[in-house]
Amino acid sequence: MLSHLFYGLAKVLRPDIFLLLLLGVWGGIAIGSLPGLTATMGVALLLPVTFGMEPEAGMLLLLGIYIGAIYGGSVSAILLRTPGTPAAAATAMDGFEMAKRGEAGKALGISTTASFIGGIVSTLMLITISPILAKIALKFSAPEYFALAIFGLSIISSISGKSPLKGIIVGVFGLLVSTIGMDPMTSYPRFTFGNVNLLNGFSFIPVMIGLFGLAQALYNVEESEQAVKIQQKVEGVLSALSEIKRILGTAVRSAVMGTFIGIIPGAGADIAAFVSYNEAKRWSKHPEKFGTGIPEGIAAPEAGNNGVTGGAMIPLLTLGIPGDAVTAILLGALMIQGLQPGPLLFKEHGELVYTIFSGLLVGNVLMLISGLLGIRLFIKVLSVPKNILTPLIFVLCIVGSYAMNNSFFDVGVMLASGVIGYIFMKLDFPASPIILALILGPMAESNLRRSLIMSGGNYSIFFTRPISAFLLTLALITFITPFLKDFIKRKNLGN
Amino acid sequence: MKKFGVLAVLLLFTFSILAGCQSQGGKEAKVNFPEKAIEIIVPYAAGGGTDAVARALADAAKDSFSKPIAVVNKTGGGGAVGMAEGAKAKADGHTVTMVTVELVTLPNMGLAPFTYNDFKPIIQVNADPSALTVKADAPWKTAEEFLNYAKANPGKVKVGNSGAGAIWHLAAAAIEDKTGAKFNHVPFDGAAPAVTALLGGHIDAVTVSPAEVASHVKSGQLKILAVASEKRLEQFPDVPTFKELGIDVVVGTWRGLAVPKDTPDEIVSILYDGFKKAAEKDSFKEFMKNAGLGLEVKDGKEFLERMKNDNELFAKLINSLGLAKK
Numbered sequence: 001m002l003s004h005l006f007y008g009l010a011k012v013l014r015p016d017i018f019l020l021l022l023l024g025v026w027g028g029i030a031i032g033s034l035p036g037l038t039a040t041m042g043v044a045l046l047l048p049v050t051f052g053m054e055p056e057a058g059m060l061l062l063l064g065i066y067i068g069a070i071y072g073g074s075v076s077a078i079l080l081r082t083p084g085t086p087a088a089a090a091t092a093m094d095g096f097e098m099a100k101r102g103e104a105g106k107a108l109g110i111s112t113t114a115s116f117i118g119g120i121v122s123t124l125m126l127i128t129i130s131p132i133l134a135k136i137a138l139k140f141s142a143p144e145y146f147a148l149a150i151f152g153l154s155i156i157s158s159i160s161g162k163s164p165l166k167g168i169i170v171g172v173f174g175l176l177v178s179t180i181g182m183d184p185m186t187s188y189p190r191f192t193f194g195n196v197n198l199l200n201g202f203s204f205i206p207v208m209i210g211l212f213g214l215a216q217a218l219y220n221v222e223e224s225e226q227a228v229k230i231q232q233k234v235e236g237v238l239s240a241l242s243e244i245k246r247i248l249g250t251a252v253r254s255a256v257m258g259t260f261i262g263i264i265p266g267a268g269a270d271i272a273a274f275v276s277y278n279e280a281k282r283w284s285k286h287p288e289k290f291g292t293g294i295p296e297g298i299a300a301p302e303a304g305n306n307g308v309t310g311g312a313m314i315p316l317l318t319l320g321i322p323g324d325a326v327t328a329i330l331l332g333a334l335m336i337q338g339l340q341p342g343p344l345l346f347k348e349h350g351e352l353v354y355t356i357f358s359g360l361l362v363g364n365v366l367m368l369i370s371g372l373l374g375i376r377l378f379i380k381v382l383s384v385p386k387n388i389l390t391p392l393i394f395v396l397c398i399v400g401s402y403a404m405n406n407s408f409f410d411v412g413v414m415l416a417s418g419v420i421g422y423i424f425m426k427l428d429f430p431a432s433p434i435i436l437a438l439i440l441g442p443m444a445e446s447n448l449r450r451s452l453i454m455s456g457g458n459y460s461i462f463f464t465r466p467i468s469a470f471l472l473t474l475a476l477i478t479f480i481t482p483f484l485k486d487f488i489k490r491k492n493l494g495n
Numbered sequence: 496m497k498k499f500g501v502l503a504v505l506l507l508f509t510f511s512i513l514a515g516c517q518s519q520g521g522k523e524a525k526v527n528f529p530e531k532a533i534e535i536i537v538p539y540a541a542g543g544g545t546d547a548v549a550r551a552l553a554d555a556a557k558d559s560f561s562k563p564i565a566v567v568n569k570t571g572g573g574g575a576v577g578m579a580e581g582a583k584a585k586a587d588g589h590t591v592t593m594v595t596v597e598l599v600t601l602p603n604m605g606l607a608p609f610t611y612n613d614f615k616p617i618i619q620v621n622a623d624p625s626a627l628t629v630k631a632d633a634p635w636k637t638a639e640e641f642l643n644y645a646k647a648n649p650g651k652v653k654v655g656n657s658g659a660g661a662i663w664h665l666a667a668a669a670i671e672d673k674t675g676a677k678f679n680h681v682p683f684d685g686a687a688p689a690v691t692a693l694l695g696g697h698i699d700a701v702t703v704s705p706a707e708v709a710s711h712v713k714s715g716q717l718k719i720l721a722v723a724s725e726k727r728l729e730q731f732p733d734v735p736t737f738k739e740l741g742i743d744v745v746v747g748t749w750r751g752l753a754v755p756k757d758t759p760d761e762i763v764s765i766l767y768d769g770f771k772k773a774a775e776k777d778s779f780k781e782f783m784k785n786a787g788l789g790l791e792v793k794d795g796k797e798f799l800e801r802m803k804n805d806n807e808l809f810a811k812l813i814n815s816l817g818l819a820k821k
Contacts, residue, residue, distance in 0.1 A: 040542070041541065043542065044540070044541035044542030044546075045541060047541075047542060047547075048550045048554070051551075051554075051782070137691070137695075138691070138694055138695035138696075139695065140695070141692055141695055141697035142692075142697070182573070182606070183659075184658075184659070184682070184684070185659055185682055186659050186660075186817075186818065187604060187606065187658070187659040187660040187818060188820055189606060189820065196571065196572040196575045196576050196579055196606075196607065196608060197571055197572070197576060199571065199572035199573060199575055199576075199606060200571055200572055200573065203571075265687070265688065265691050266684075266688060319694070320710040320711060320714075321687065321690075321691045321694070322687060328542070328687065329542035332542065332543075332544070332547060332786070335785060335786055335787060336547065336782060336785050336786050337785065338785045340709070340710040340713065341710065342710040342711065342713075342714045343714045343716075344710075344713065344714050405540075405568070405569065405570045405571060406567055406568060406569050406570075407569065407570070407571060407576070409571075446684065450681060450682070450683070453653075453679065453680075453681050454653060454679075454681060454697065454698070456679075
C-alpha cells in the first residue's frame with residue numbers, strides 16, 4: 001500500500017497537478033468565506049472546467065476546493081459572524097466571541113489547525129480502514145436517519161446559551177418553518193399560498209445569511225455610533241500554536257466523529273459541526289464556558305466539519321454512494337471521466353484512488369499553510385472602519401443569497417430573516433437552533449414517515465433496530481441534561 | 496434618531512441594488528438570429544444530471560451560433576420555478592429552457608402554473624427508461640417471478656423511488672397498472688438514497704434509471720430484471736424489455752430544449768439546426784455515454800408527440816395514485 005501511496009504522492013507533486021490543487025485550495029477558501037457560495041456550489045461551478053482535464057488533475061482541483069471551502073467558511077464566521085457555509089454556523093458561536101475580545105488571530109489560528117487535524121485524521125481513516133467503515137453507510141436507513149435527526153435536534157437545548165427554553169422556542173419556530181413546502185411523502189403543497197417559490201420550502205442558505213450576516217450588520221449600524229474599536233492582537237499564529245496542546249484531544253475526537261457522520265449518506269459537514277460542538281461541550285470539564293469564546297468551541301466544529309471531507313469519500317470510493325452533497329458531484333465528475341466509483345475502482349484504477357488519497361493529504365497541508373499565512377491578511381478585514389464594512393456586508397448578503405439559486409425571491413427571504421435575526425439578537429434569543437431545525441426538520445419528518453411506510457405503520461421499527469434505539473436514547477439524554485443540571489443547581493442553592 | 500437615518504440610507508442603498516438586479520433588456524425578434532447571447536435555463540441545481548447535459552450541449556453548440564451560450568440554473572419547486580420562468584420568457588428565442596419530464600408531471604399534480612402547451616419544443620437529446628432493479632441475491636430471477644410474488648403478496652414488496660410523484664414513482668405505478676401487482680411505494684429524496692437503501696437491503700426493488708444503478712450492477716451487487724423501453728439497452732443487452740414480457744410499459748425520463756410557444760418558427764428552426772449539429776458531435780456523444788445517459792435525438796415534432804403521450808399517461812397514473820391536487 002505504501003508504494004501505491006508514494007506513486008500517488010509523486011503524481012500529486014507533479015508541478016501542473018500541484019498547482020491545480022493549490023489553486024483549488026485557495027479558490028475554496030475564497031468561495032467558502034463568501035456567504036452564499038458553499039463548498040457544494042464551488043465544486044459544482046468548477047465541474048465543467050474539469051471535463052477537459054485528465055482525471056487526476058480534475059479530481060484534485062475539485063478536492064482542493066472541497067477542503068478549502070469547508071475550512072474557509074470559518075473565516076467569515078469568526079471575523080463577521082457571517083458563516084460562509086452552513087458548516088461554519090457552529091463556529092460562529094465561539095469564534096466571533098473570541099474575535100470580539102481582540103483575539104481574532106488566535107481564533108483563526110485555532111480554526112485552521114483544527115480543520116487541518118480534522119482533514120488529516122479523516123483522510124488517514126479513509127486510507128486505512130475504509131472498506132470496514134463503508135459498511136456503516138449501508139446500515140443506515142430511514143429509522144436510523146430519523147433517530148440521527150432527532151439526536152441533532154436534541155442538541156438545541158445545550159447550544160442555546162443561558163436559556164435552553166429560549167432555544168427551544170426558536171427551534172420549534174424553525175421546525176414550523178421547515179414544514180413549508182411540498183409534503184415529502186405525498187408532494188402535497190403546504191403553506192405555499194400557491195407560490196411556486198415556496199414549493200420546496202425556504203432555501204436554507206438565504207435564511208442563514210439573513211439570521212447571522214444581515215442581523216449582525218443591522219446590529220453594527222447601531223453600534224457604529226459609539227465606534228468602539230477593538231485592538232486586534234497580532235501574535236495570532238504563535239498563540240494558536242501554544243493552544244494546540246489544549247485543543248488536540250477535542251480536535252481528534254471531533255475529527256473521528258466528523259468522519260463517521262461523513263460516511264453516512266445525507267448527513268454532511270453542517271450536522272457534523274453541531275454534533276462535534278455538542279459532544280465537546282458534553283465531555284468538557286467546564287461546559288458553561290462554551291459560547292463565551294473558548295478554543296474548544298472553535299476547534300470542535302472545525303475539526304468535525306473538515307472530518308467530513310475524508311469520511312464522505314469513503315462510501316463514494318468503496319461503494320459508489322456519495323456521502324454528502326459535494327461527493328455527489330464528485331461522483332458525477334468521475335463518471336464523466338468514464339470512471340465508475342465502487343468496488344471495482346480500486347481494482348481497475350488503483351493509481352487514481354491513491355492519487356486521490358495523496359491529494360487529500362497534501363491538500364490539507366496546503367490548507368494549513370495557506371490558512372496560517374493568511375491570518376494577517378484576513379484580520380485586515382476588521383481594521384476596515386465599521387461604516388464602510390457594514391454596507392459591504394449588506395451587499396455581500398444580497399449577492400450571496402441571490403447567487404445560490406439565481407433567485408430574487410431568496411433575497412427577500414434573506415432580508416426577512418435578517419430582521420427576524422436582529423429582533424432575536426435584541427431579545428437574546430439564539431439563532432443557531434433555527435439553522436439546526438431547518439436542516440434536520442425535513443430529515444426527521446420524511447424519515448419518520450418513510451420508516452412507517454416501510455414497517456407498515458409499526459412504531460417498534462425505531463426501537464428494535466440497534467443504531468436507531470441507541471441514537472434515540474442519546475437524544476433523550478442530550479435533551480434533558482441542561483434542564484437536569486439547572487434543576488440540581490437550583491435545588492443545591494435552595495438547600 | 497440618527498441611528499434610523501443611517502439605517503434608512505442603508506436600506507435605500509440595498510433596494511437600489513435589488514432594482515438593478517431585476518432590470519433586464521430585450522430586443523425585438525428579427526430573422527437574423529441570434530442577436531445576443533442565448534441563455535439556457537436549467538430548472539435544476541448546478542452539478543446535477545440535467546445541468547451536466549445542458550452544459551455539455553451548450554459547449555458542443557458554441558460553434559453553431561454566432562453568439563455565446565450561457566447556462567443559468569433557476570432552481571426550486573422540483574423544476575417548476577425554472578420552467579415557469581422559461582415559459583414566461585420573451586418569445587424571441589434568446590431564452591431557451593432545458594425541459595424535462597417534470598414538464599408533464601408537475602402540471603398534472605397541480606404543482607405548476609404551466610403545461611407543455613406553453614412551450615414549443617426544439618429538440619429532444621436524452622431519454623432514459625425505468626429499470627426494475629433488485630439485489631443480486633434476491634429470490635427473484637426474472638421480472639415474472641418478481642411480479643408474481645408482488646401479485647400474491649399485495650402491498651408487501653417495498654419499491655423505492657426518487658420522490659412522491661417523481662418520474663420513477665410513476666414508472667412503478669405504470670407497472671402496477673399494467674400487471675395488477677400492488678407495491679408498497681417508498682419515496683426517497685432522489686434516486687441515490689433509494690439505491691443506497693436497496694444496497695443495504697432496506698427495500699426490495701427500485702424503478703430508477705439504468706445509469707443510477709449501473710455501477711452496482713457491474714460490481715455484482717444489484718441486478719436489473721427488466722427495462723421499460725422500446726428496445727433493449729446497448730449497455731445491458733441481456734436484460735429484457737417489459738414489452739418482450741408482454742407487459743406494455745414504456746416509461747422514463749427525457750430531456751430537451753424548448754422555447755415559449757409564441758416563438759417564430761424561423762427562429763425555432765435555426766435553434767434546431769444549431770443544437771442538432773451539437774448533439775451529433777462526438778464530444779457530446781462521448782459525454783452522454785460516459786455519464787450513462789441515453790442519447791435520443793428527436794426533432795421538435797416527435798418531441799411534442801412524446802410530451803403529449805406522456806401527459807395523458809401521467810394524468811391517469813397521478814390520479815390513480817391520489818397525487819393530484821385539485
